[in-house]
Amino acid sequence: MAYEPPVTDYDEIVENGTCAFCGCNCDDLDFLIKDGHVVGVRHACRLGASKVMEDMDQRLLVPMVRDENGELQEVDWDTALDKAAELIAGSVRPIFYGWSETSIETMKHGIHLGELVGAVLDNQATICHGPSLQAVQNVGYPVATLGEVKNRADMIVYTGSNPMNSHPRHMARYSTFPRGWFRQRGRFDRTVVTMDPKYSDTAKMSDIWIGFEQNGDYGFYNAIRAALRGKEIDQDFVSGIPKEDIMELAEAMKNVQFGALYFGLGLTHTLSKQRNIDMAIEMLTDLNKYTKWVLTPMRGHFNVNGFNIFMALEMGFPYGVDFARGYPRYMNGETNTIDLLTRKECDVFMVIAADPGAHYPGGAVKHLAEIPVIQVDIHWGPSTEIADVVLPGSFIGLECAGTSYRMDGVPIYMKKAIDKPETCRDDEWIIQELHERVKKIKAKEAAVASK
Amino acid sequence: MKIITLTLKKKSQIALEFDELIPDKVFNWEKADFENYQVPVGNRRFPLTDYFDIEVEGDAASPEEVKMILDGDFGRVKYIGCKMSAGEIIVNGDADLHCGAEMKGGKITVHGDAESYAGREMKGGELEIMGSTREFCGCSYIGDWRGMSGGKITLHGNAGKQLGECLSGGEIFVKGDCDILAGIHMNKGFIQIDGDVTRWPGGQMKNGNILIKGKLGILLEGFVYDSIVVDPEIDGKSFSGKYIKYNGDIAVNGKGSLYLNAEKNREYL
Amino acid sequence: MEYILKNGIVYDPANKIAGEKKDVMFKDGKIVEQVSSDAKILDVTDKIVMPAGVDPHAHVAGPKLVVGRIYRPEDSRKGVTSKTDVCRSESGFSIPSCPATGYRYSRMGYGTVTEAAMPPLEAKHTHEEITAIPNIDITPLPLFGNNWFVLQWAKEGKIDEIAAFVASWLRIVKGYGIKIVNPCGTEAWGWGGNVHGIDDPVPFFDVTAREVIRALAQANEMLGLPHSIHIHPNDLGHPGNYPTTVNSLDCVKDIAKNGSKRNQTIHLTHAQFHSYAGTSWRDVESGAKEVADYINNNKHVTCDIGQVTLDETTTMTADGPMEFDLHELNGLKWANKDIELETGSGIVPFIYSGKAPVPSFQWGVGLELFLRIKDPWQVCLTTDHPNAGPFIRYPRIISWLMSNERRQEMMDNGEVRVWSYKRTGLGTLDREYDFNEIATITRASAAKIYGYQDRGELTPGYNADIAVYDLNPNDIDPSKEPAAIEHAFGNAMYTIKDGQILVKDGEVVKVVPSHTLWTDVKGFEEQEKTVMEEVMPTFTRFYTVKFENYQVQDHFTPNPTVTEVKASK
Ligand code: SF4
């Protein structure tokens, strides 16, 4: 990174601001503000800083509706909202997808709208940590807040995750480097292990790298568990790792004072998907017979966990909740976005602060191009290209306050630092407006039906 | 005997849901009842007649006396026979998700393929699929450690991933091949696979029996060699030939048994 | 709006009204002495009228609950209902969704419930759930028993500091009183350990549960908080734990009470789990007699029971090590949630089957405690929801307490195994609760124990929180008709909250936002300022959030009911 001189020309500093980017949800940012704009950010990593600084790039500023010729035309808010409401009210299998980069306050209106029309509410977990949640549902969820790890951990394992790239301050602020209550020397008091087929940037920072072969995760964890139970491993190599190394690692993991395991998408997206996590969680549970171990999924978006928490407290299920039949239904493979899109069942798609194209399989993206799409977001992106209605929102944690839940479940109220562009609206307001307008349409329909 | 025939005339892109159309609920329905019935589709209900020609013949005093014949491609009809306790359903075509899920009795025959979750949490009765299934045939509801607990599933084609997940009773027979993790987390019951298996059968299994007549790709470390058995008898069924018997999955202190055809799996000897 | 509940048979233990035919009047949300002739008449002739129920201990809102819901979709699925014109969809059996929690309490005639374990760092989460629960007011108790600041000061005997810290923290996190769970044991669980008994020091901090309990009790009385310390002692669920329980209660006996309404200086929660004799699950015996005797002889103690209901449920407590033990015992999926510098928790599904000896024994111990504790003002009905069973079973427990015949029948016909009476004293106890005692243990005693001055009694000026049950007490023999008792207490004829009719004939007819009850200590500002100066450097170094973002902002409690306390020192 090139040297950048510190910003000195600003009117005020807003302290303890929050980074609305990755699941670390860092809340120690200083925003340097001049003329109502952020001119500098302190403490954020480059990912977080660039999100704030490049904010006006590609910014969606005006509501738009696609015309007969397929062109997006700028319209007033009423026109755009009415159009969106009409699409939602008329849909038979609507999906409201995204939510992981907006506030809990926005979701509150979203769920009411979803219950009213019988929609599927789903978030990025459906393509990211969905398998982790399924594994959690099968075998358990022994977690701890990040501070527990900072204060106590003497061994940290990253598996299927490369935080140096995806969560740049995870090691620096929370797990590896900081001095903790019982780890006064910080990094020197901890052993860091990376389990990853790739020799990643995180592996380079680690004391031990276990490069098991692609798709070998399930077999590898099974072998560690067998070793923990005192079995002499039969095969010389399991998933490409020599049996001696497996026995040695099992022994080392048993003998720490406090171990923490963080797992990422690398583990959830191989052949045996949720069962890798399933096995990793059970391995960790086994380890608790000997000493203390906790785990946490490395959640990607700052509020992806928040949506899961929110849906569970409101309706008992974490994501992929289907209200079509007038009650909540949760069934993997049936009530999830990807399945409904690849099966071409969805007929109206609303995407809230998310980019559906990027991680979707081809068939799903193709179907999206064929159905009405409503986008609520702050930036121009792939979904704008296919959107029929575009509703420009505001930047949570900067232009608008809101609640989020960090990857470890710690709730943070992200305060506002600057005003939003005049023509934009808060996500919360947009979804509430949609709810009101759809309610009116439905009431009219009911009145007609009763006559 | 009442014979109810639904012949598909229009396939819906959005799946229909048939949980209300099981013998237990419709045994006393007349033709007119079906014609007035609105079937759930997405967040609406539409007339059943939009999709099917309906014929009803004969009478039934109880669900046992009902035979439902579903003619055509039912690949977009979910929950066929879900929770049924008696009677018979014949699908002359494919069936969508949850065919025979939570069924307690009676019989379902699918003459095509069945989507995922066929026979989920089945408690009794018989589910016969002439084609193949996708994932989670004979499984539990997500989160529950108690899966299919009774009845019998026969699959003439191939089984997808995680067949018999959390199996807690009953029997599953696969005539074709089977993908990864058959019998994962199972704690009771019997799975027989006549074809080949990719890898990891019996992962995290606590109890029950799995018998594989074909060739196995990768076996888990959690399985410990027990013995070579000839013409074994398992759950009251006799098998001829030589089998390698393993116990596992010891990763979960499992006491399950895995029988592997010795002829086809010489490299494990 | 003015109302008269006419001709009901009123049980209002706080006002010593036990089954009198009497009108109850309310106006603008409050009980009044008199109403005008415009008052609307609700005819409840010969029906039971009580103050709305007050639940002193349940787990209904917060991070543990949501972990439970996220990882037990199979439980959520059990309670799914379709939305109606009034209610949203419900879900869950042992861990109902937030809306379901409110509706279900409301249907039983309840008006207030305590959320018994709020981790301060995640208090915002608890408050979000409280806000999502309609129809029932909620009193959150923050956890202090394993807090690192408290552990250090307790070691040094710095009671003033603890008191100032508690005063500040109740305001910062919007909590009502002091909850202590497995003091020192949960901190030991930070290392995978536990402590046993109240004199077993925790690693590193080198302080004992006795020191922590005493220090917090002294701080509590120094501040004169409306509630006493509320304790889940060490050794929960271990055979032979009753001496630990008695020692925990006895160690604060000399501390003088400083609070207006309550009598106690310590509240023992889910006493059932803490009243076991013997040395292992093989030779376990009930210790209910010993614990009940202690309570009968010591007015500084109150308790709730944590009655086992014989259901499949979800256990969840801040007692992390206990939950891991439980997982080791039943092998079912284990969740754990440790919170930096403050506390931990664990969650495990559990099946209390009457076909198994241990649950039968626990069922017997709970009932034995109910029947042995003589003064109903010292005991409250709870299931430690969802730990010993879901709160929707309160009506069933009432039916058991009112019918010796039913209890004997269950033991005779094998609904519970022989351990229910062979290992407990239950078989010899034929006491039956009357309606007045039921009214006491389900509302009046809890309200008094919490020092509530606006609910739990039908006193003019109090909130019009009233329940009417479709039973004629002069007509029914509860001993003979347990099913009718259960049905009536589970389906209130009316539930009235702040003067509004929320339930009619067992159906929710109106949904209103709930209130959050918290305590604001006044007059301790100087001490608080000093203590915050001491706390801040440590806070900044070892927490992973900034203090500004740690606090619970006011909008997380949109409908607060604040009890102001004048600290008397
Ligand atoms: S680590 Fe994540 S939350 Fe923290 S500053 Fe970087 S991008 Fe933002």
Ligand SMILES: [Zn+2]
């Ligand atoms: Zn409790």
